[in-house]
Amino acid sequence: MLTSTIIMVFPLHFRSNEETASSNTFQKKEEFRVNLLKTVQKEATLSHELLQYRGIDLVIIEDSPSVNTPDSLFPNNWFSTHSELSEKRTIIFYPMMAQNRRKERREEVKTMLIEKGDFEEIIDLSDYENEGLFLEGTGSLVLDRKNKIAFAAISERTNPILLEKWGAITGYKVVSFSTKHPTGVSIYHTNVIMSMGIKTVVVCGDIFEFEAEKNSVYASLQKSGKEIVEISLSQLENFAGNILLVQSKNEGAIWICSTTAYGSLTEMQRQTLRKDGDFQMLPVSTIEQIGGGSARCMVAELF
Numbered sequence: 001m002l003t004s005t006i007i008m009v010f011p012l013h014f015r016s017n018e019e020t021a022s023s024n025t026f027q028k029k030e031e032f033r034v035n036l037l038k039t040v041q042k043e044a045t046l047s048h049e050l051l052q053y054r055g056i057d058l059v060i061i062e063d064s065p066s067v068n069t070p071d072s073l074f075p076n077n078w079f080s081t082h083s084e085l086s087e088k089r090t091i092i093f094y095p096m097m098a099q100n101r102r103k104e105r106r107e108e109v110k111t112m113l114i115e116k117g118d119f120e121e122i123i124d125l126s127d128y129e130n131e132g133l134f135l136e137g138t139g140s141l142v143l144d145r146k147n148k149i150a151f152a153a154i155s156e157r158t159n160p161i162l163l164e165k166w167g168a169i170t171g172y173k174v175v176s177f178s179t180k181h182p183t184g185v186s187i188y189h190t191n192v193i194m195s196m197g198i199k200t201v202v203v204c205g206d207i208f209e210f211e212a213e214k215n216s217v218y219a220s221l222q223k224s225g226k227e228i229v230e231i232s233l234s235q236l237e238n239f240a241g242n243i244l245l246v247q248s249k250n251e252g253a254i255w256i257c258s259t260t261a262y263g264s265l266t267e268m269q270r271q272t273l274r275k276d277g278d279f280q281m282l283p284v285s286t287i288e289q290i291g292g293g294s295a296r297c298m299v300a301e302l303f
Helices: 036-055 108-119 126-131 162-169 209-223 233-237 257-262 265-271 285-293
Strands: 005-010 057-062 080-081 090-093 121-123 142-144 151-152 173-179 194-196 200-204 225-230 244-247 253-258 277-282
Touching: 005 036, 036 057, 036 277, 057 126, 080 108, 080 233, 090 108, 142 194, 151 209, 162 173, 173 209, 194 244, 194 265, 200 209, 200 233, 200 265, 209 225, 225 265, 233 257, 253 257, 257 277, 257 285
Parallel strands: 005 057, 090 121, 151 173, 200 225, 253 277
Antiparallel strands: 080 090, 142 151, 194 200, 244 253
Protein backbone atom coordinates (compact mmCIF):
# COMPACT_ATOMS: atom_id res chain seq x y z
CA MET A 1 0.00 0.00 0.00
CA LEU A 2 1.38 3.36 -1.07
CA THR A 3 -0.03 6.86 -0.93
CA SER A 4 0.37 9.69 -3.43
CA THR A 5 -0.56 12.32 -0.84
CA ILE A 6 1.83 13.39 1.88
CA ILE A 7 1.91 16.00 4.62
CA MET A 8 4.92 18.24 5.20
CA VAL A 9 5.62 21.35 7.27
CA PHE A 10 6.85 24.81 6.40
CA PRO A 11 8.82 25.77 9.54
CA LEU A 12 8.68 29.12 11.31
CA HIS A 13 10.93 27.78 14.09
CA PHE A 14 13.97 25.50 14.01
CA ARG A 15 16.89 24.64 16.25
CA SER A 16 18.69 21.67 17.73
CA ASN A 17 16.15 20.43 20.26
CA GLU A 18 17.69 20.34 23.72
CA GLU A 19 14.90 18.04 24.97
CA THR A 20 15.70 15.28 22.45
CA ALA A 21 19.49 15.55 22.23
CA SER A 22 20.23 12.82 24.79
CA SER A 23 18.27 10.16 22.89
CA ASN A 24 19.13 11.20 19.33
CA THR A 25 22.76 10.43 18.44
CA PHE A 26 22.18 11.83 14.93
CA GLN A 27 21.45 15.29 16.29
CA LYS A 28 24.54 17.52 16.25
CA LYS A 29 25.10 20.21 18.83
CA GLU A 30 24.00 23.44 17.28
CA GLU A 31 26.71 25.88 16.36
CA PHE A 32 25.97 29.49 15.64
CA ARG A 33 24.85 29.82 12.05
CA VAL A 34 23.82 33.01 10.36
CA ASN A 35 20.30 32.74 8.95
CA LEU A 36 19.82 29.14 10.12
CA LEU A 37 16.03 29.35 9.88
CA LYS A 38 16.16 30.85 6.38
CA THR A 39 18.49 28.06 5.25
CA VAL A 40 16.14 25.43 6.64
CA GLN A 41 13.12 27.13 5.06
CA LYS A 42 14.89 27.06 1.68
CA GLU A 43 15.63 23.34 2.10
CA ALA A 44 12.00 22.67 3.03
CA THR A 45 10.58 24.75 0.17
CA LEU A 46 12.83 23.15 -2.44
CA SER A 47 11.91 19.71 -1.11
CA HIS A 48 8.21 20.54 -1.46
CA GLU A 49 8.71 21.78 -5.03
CA LEU A 50 10.74 18.73 -6.09
CA LEU A 51 8.11 16.31 -4.79
CA GLN A 52 5.25 18.21 -6.39
CA TYR A 53 7.15 18.19 -9.69
CA ARG A 54 7.42 14.40 -9.43
CA GLY A 55 3.64 14.03 -9.11
CA ILE A 56 3.22 13.81 -5.35
CA ASP A 57 0.28 15.69 -3.78
CA LEU A 58 1.36 17.77 -0.81
CA VAL A 59 -0.58 19.13 2.13
CA ILE A 60 1.60 21.85 3.67
CA ILE A 61 1.21 22.66 7.37
CA GLU A 62 2.64 25.98 8.47
CA ASP A 63 3.96 26.54 11.97
CA SER A 64 2.17 28.85 14.32
CA PRO A 65 4.27 32.02 14.87
CA SER A 66 3.33 31.96 18.56
CA VAL A 67 4.11 28.27 19.26
CA ASN A 68 7.84 27.52 19.37
CA THR A 69 8.23 23.99 18.00
CA PRO A 70 11.86 23.25 17.04
CA ASP A 71 11.08 19.80 15.55
CA SER A 72 7.82 20.52 13.76
CA LEU A 73 9.51 19.66 10.47
CA PHE A 74 9.05 16.00 11.49
CA PRO A 75 5.23 15.60 11.59
CA ASN A 76 5.10 11.81 11.22
CA ASN A 77 5.88 11.37 14.92
CA TRP A 78 2.59 12.69 16.32
CA PHE A 79 0.02 11.14 14.00
CA SER A 80 -0.51 8.38 11.43
CA THR A 81 -3.36 7.70 9.01
CA HIS A 82 -4.80 4.36 7.93
CA SER A 83 -7.19 2.82 5.42
CA GLU A 84 -6.13 -0.77 6.15
CA LEU A 85 -7.48 -1.17 9.70
CA SER A 86 -11.17 -1.45 8.90
CA GLU A 87 -13.78 -0.09 6.52
CA LYS A 88 -13.40 3.22 8.33
CA ARG A 89 -10.54 5.58 7.53
CA THR A 90 -8.57 6.09 10.74
CA ILE A 91 -6.22 8.68 12.21
CA ILE A 92 -4.13 7.94 15.31
CA PHE A 93 -2.53 10.57 17.56
CA TYR A 94 0.54 9.58 19.56
CA PRO A 95 2.25 10.39 22.88
CA MET A 96 5.55 12.24 22.50
CA MET A 97 8.51 12.12 24.87
CA ALA A 98 9.70 15.75 24.59
CA GLN A 99 7.33 18.27 26.12
CA ASN A 100 8.12 20.89 23.50
CA ARG A 101 7.23 18.41 20.74
CA ARG A 102 3.76 17.89 22.21
CA LYS A 103 2.96 21.44 21.11
CA GLU A 104 3.05 20.21 17.50
CA ARG A 105 -0.38 18.61 18.09
CA ARG A 106 -2.21 21.90 17.68
CA GLU A 107 -5.98 21.48 17.85
CA GLU A 108 -6.56 23.46 14.65
CA VAL A 109 -4.10 21.21 12.77
CA LYS A 110 -5.75 18.06 14.15
CA THR A 111 -9.14 19.36 13.01
CA MET A 112 -7.77 20.22 9.57
CA LEU A 113 -6.27 16.74 9.16
CA ILE A 114 -9.48 15.01 10.25
CA GLU A 115 -11.56 17.08 7.82
CA LYS A 116 -9.01 16.82 4.98
CA GLY A 117 -8.85 13.05 5.27
CA ASP A 118 -12.54 12.60 6.09
CA PHE A 119 -11.54 10.28 8.94
CA GLU A 120 -14.40 8.43 10.60
CA GLU A 121 -12.38 6.80 13.37
CA ILE A 122 -10.11 8.81 15.67
CA ILE A 123 -7.77 7.03 18.09
CA ASP A 124 -6.01 9.33 20.54
CA LEU A 125 -3.18 7.76 22.55
CA SER A 126 -1.60 11.04 23.60
CA ASP A 127 -2.82 10.82 27.21
CA TYR A 128 -0.28 8.04 27.79
CA GLU A 129 2.25 10.87 28.07
CA ASN A 130 0.88 11.39 31.58
CA GLU A 131 2.00 7.83 32.45
CA GLY A 132 5.44 8.28 30.91
CA LEU A 133 4.62 5.93 28.02
CA PHE A 134 5.67 7.10 24.56
CA LEU A 135 5.13 5.85 21.02
CA GLU A 136 6.12 8.31 18.32
CA GLY A 137 4.08 7.43 15.25
CA THR A 138 5.81 6.18 12.14
CA GLY A 139 9.10 7.17 13.67
CA SER A 140 8.64 4.40 16.23
CA LEU A 141 6.73 2.13 13.84
CA VAL A 142 7.85 0.94 10.41
CA LEU A 143 4.72 -0.52 8.84
CA ASP A 144 4.22 -3.29 6.36
CA ARG A 145 0.65 -2.20 5.72
CA LYS A 146 -0.19 -4.98 3.26
CA ASN A 147 0.69 -7.74 5.73
CA LYS A 148 -0.20 -5.70 8.84
CA ILE A 149 3.19 -6.15 10.48
CA ALA A 150 4.77 -3.35 12.51
CA PHE A 151 8.50 -3.34 13.22
CA ALA A 152 9.61 -1.36 16.25
CA ALA A 153 12.95 -0.69 17.92
CA ILE A 154 12.51 -0.31 21.69
CA SER A 155 13.83 3.01 23.00
CA GLU A 156 12.95 5.86 25.33
CA ARG A 157 10.49 6.96 22.67
CA THR A 158 9.05 3.52 21.87
CA ASN A 159 7.56 1.83 24.91
CA PRO A 160 6.97 -1.96 24.77
CA ILE A 161 3.80 -1.80 26.87
CA LEU A 162 2.26 0.78 24.57
CA LEU A 163 3.45 -1.17 21.52
CA GLU A 164 1.41 -4.13 22.74
CA LYS A 165 -1.63 -1.92 23.25
CA TRP A 166 -1.20 -0.40 19.78
CA GLY A 167 -1.02 -3.86 18.22
CA ALA A 168 -4.20 -4.93 20.02
CA ILE A 169 -6.03 -1.81 18.86
CA THR A 170 -4.93 -1.99 15.22
CA GLY A 171 -4.72 -5.74 14.68
CA TYR A 172 -1.11 -5.46 13.58
CA LYS A 173 1.45 -8.09 14.49
CA VAL A 174 4.27 -6.25 16.28
CA VAL A 175 7.87 -7.38 15.81
CA SER A 176 10.00 -5.52 18.34
CA PHE A 177 13.73 -5.59 18.97
CA SER A 178 16.50 -3.89 20.92
CA THR A 179 19.29 -1.85 19.38
CA LYS A 180 22.65 -0.57 20.43
CA HIS A 181 24.62 2.23 18.82
CA PRO A 182 28.42 2.25 19.36
CA THR A 183 27.83 5.15 21.77
CA GLY A 184 25.82 2.74 23.95
CA VAL A 185 22.53 4.54 23.31
CA SER A 186 19.53 2.79 21.73
CA ILE A 187 18.57 4.04 18.26
CA TYR A 188 15.89 6.63 18.92
CA HIS A 189 13.49 5.76 16.06
CA THR A 190 12.91 2.64 13.99
CA ASN A 191 12.60 4.64 10.77
CA VAL A 192 16.31 5.44 10.72
CA ILE A 193 17.04 1.70 10.83
CA MET A 194 14.45 0.35 8.37
CA SER A 195 12.50 1.47 5.31
CA MET A 196 9.67 -0.63 3.87
CA GLY A 197 9.11 -1.06 0.15
CA ILE A 198 6.77 -3.34 -1.76
CA LYS A 199 9.39 -5.81 -3.00
CA THR A 200 12.37 -4.55 -1.01
CA VAL A 201 13.23 -3.39 2.49
CA VAL A 202 16.23 -1.49 3.88
CA VAL A 203 17.66 -2.74 7.19
CA CYS A 204 20.81 -1.98 9.17
CA GLY A 205 21.87 -5.35 10.58
CA ASP A 206 24.73 -3.93 12.64
CA ILE A 207 22.59 -2.27 15.28
CA PHE A 208 20.64 -5.25 16.64
CA GLU A 209 21.62 -5.89 20.24
CA PHE A 210 20.53 -9.54 20.19
CA GLU A 211 21.13 -11.98 17.35
CA ALA A 212 17.88 -13.86 18.04
CA GLU A 213 15.85 -10.67 17.56
CA LYS A 214 17.71 -9.88 14.35
CA ASN A 215 16.94 -13.35 13.06
CA SER A 216 13.28 -12.90 13.95
CA VAL A 217 13.07 -9.60 12.05
CA TYR A 218 14.84 -11.01 9.00
CA ALA A 219 12.68 -14.15 9.02
CA SER A 220 9.51 -12.06 9.13
CA LEU A 221 10.69 -9.90 6.22
CA GLN A 222 11.69 -12.91 4.15
CA LYS A 223 8.40 -14.66 4.85
CA SER A 224 6.66 -11.58 3.44
CA GLY A 225 8.75 -11.90 0.28
CA LYS A 226 10.90 -8.82 0.85
CA GLU A 227 14.36 -8.59 -0.66
CA ILE A 228 16.58 -7.23 2.09
CA VAL A 229 18.97 -4.40 1.28
CA GLU A 230 21.35 -4.40 4.21
CA ILE A 231 23.06 -1.11 5.00
CA SER A 232 26.12 -0.53 7.16
CA LEU A 233 26.32 1.53 10.32
CA SER A 234 28.08 4.25 8.32
CA GLN A 235 25.23 4.30 5.81
CA LEU A 236 22.69 4.40 8.63
CA GLU A 237 24.44 7.45 10.05
CA ASN A 238 24.11 9.03 6.60
CA PHE A 239 20.33 8.38 6.78
CA ALA A 240 20.25 5.63 4.13
CA GLY A 241 17.65 3.87 6.28
CA ASN A 242 15.46 6.96 6.50
CA ILE A 243 13.72 6.80 3.12
CA LEU A 244 10.08 6.41 2.09
CA LEU A 245 8.34 4.84 -0.91
CA VAL A 246 5.36 6.81 -2.23
CA GLN A 247 3.22 6.66 -5.36
CA SER A 248 3.54 9.32 -8.06
CA LYS A 249 0.48 10.35 -10.04
CA ASN A 250 2.67 10.89 -13.12
CA GLU A 251 4.95 7.85 -13.01
CA GLY A 252 5.61 4.81 -10.85
CA ALA A 253 6.60 4.67 -7.21
CA ILE A 254 9.34 6.97 -5.89
CA TRP A 255 11.76 6.61 -3.00
CA ILE A 256 11.99 9.91 -1.13
CA CYS A 257 15.50 10.24 0.28
CA SER A 258 18.06 12.89 1.11
CA THR A 259 21.02 13.73 -1.09
CA THR A 260 23.22 12.47 1.76
CA ALA A 261 21.40 9.13 1.94
CA TYR A 262 21.48 8.56 -1.82
CA GLY A 263 25.19 9.37 -1.95
CA SER A 264 25.95 6.78 0.71
CA LEU A 265 24.21 3.91 -1.12
CA THR A 266 26.22 1.66 -3.42
CA GLU A 267 25.14 1.29 -7.03
CA MET A 268 24.12 -2.31 -6.35
CA GLN A 269 21.90 -1.19 -3.46
CA ARG A 270 20.32 1.48 -5.67
CA GLN A 271 19.63 -1.04 -8.41
CA THR A 272 17.89 -3.36 -5.96
CA LEU A 273 15.76 -0.56 -4.51
CA ARG A 274 14.78 0.54 -8.03
CA LYS A 275 12.78 -2.70 -8.24
CA ASP A 276 10.26 -0.70 -6.22
CA GLY A 277 10.81 2.79 -7.59
CA ASP A 278 13.08 5.57 -8.74
CA PHE A 279 14.70 8.03 -6.32
CA GLN A 280 13.91 11.65 -5.57
CA MET A 281 16.69 13.26 -3.60
CA LEU A 282 15.98 16.16 -1.24
CA PRO A 283 18.70 18.69 -0.30
CA VAL A 284 18.18 18.72 3.48
CA SER A 285 21.72 18.57 4.90
CA THR A 286 21.16 21.39 7.41
CA ILE A 287 17.95 19.79 8.67
CA GLU A 288 19.80 16.47 9.03
CA GLN A 289 22.80 17.89 10.87
CA ILE A 290 20.96 20.12 13.32
CA GLY A 291 17.61 18.34 13.62
CA GLY A 292 18.88 14.77 13.58
CA GLY A 293 16.21 13.60 11.13
CA SER A 294 16.14 13.22 7.37
CA ALA A 295 13.76 12.97 4.41
CA ARG A 296 11.48 10.23 5.73
CA CYS A 297 11.11 12.02 9.08
CA MET A 298 9.83 15.08 7.19
CA VAL A 299 6.94 13.20 5.58
CA ALA A 300 3.64 12.02 7.03
CA GLU A 301 1.53 9.82 4.75
CA LEU A 302 -2.14 10.58 4.14
CA PHE A 303 -4.12 7.39 3.48
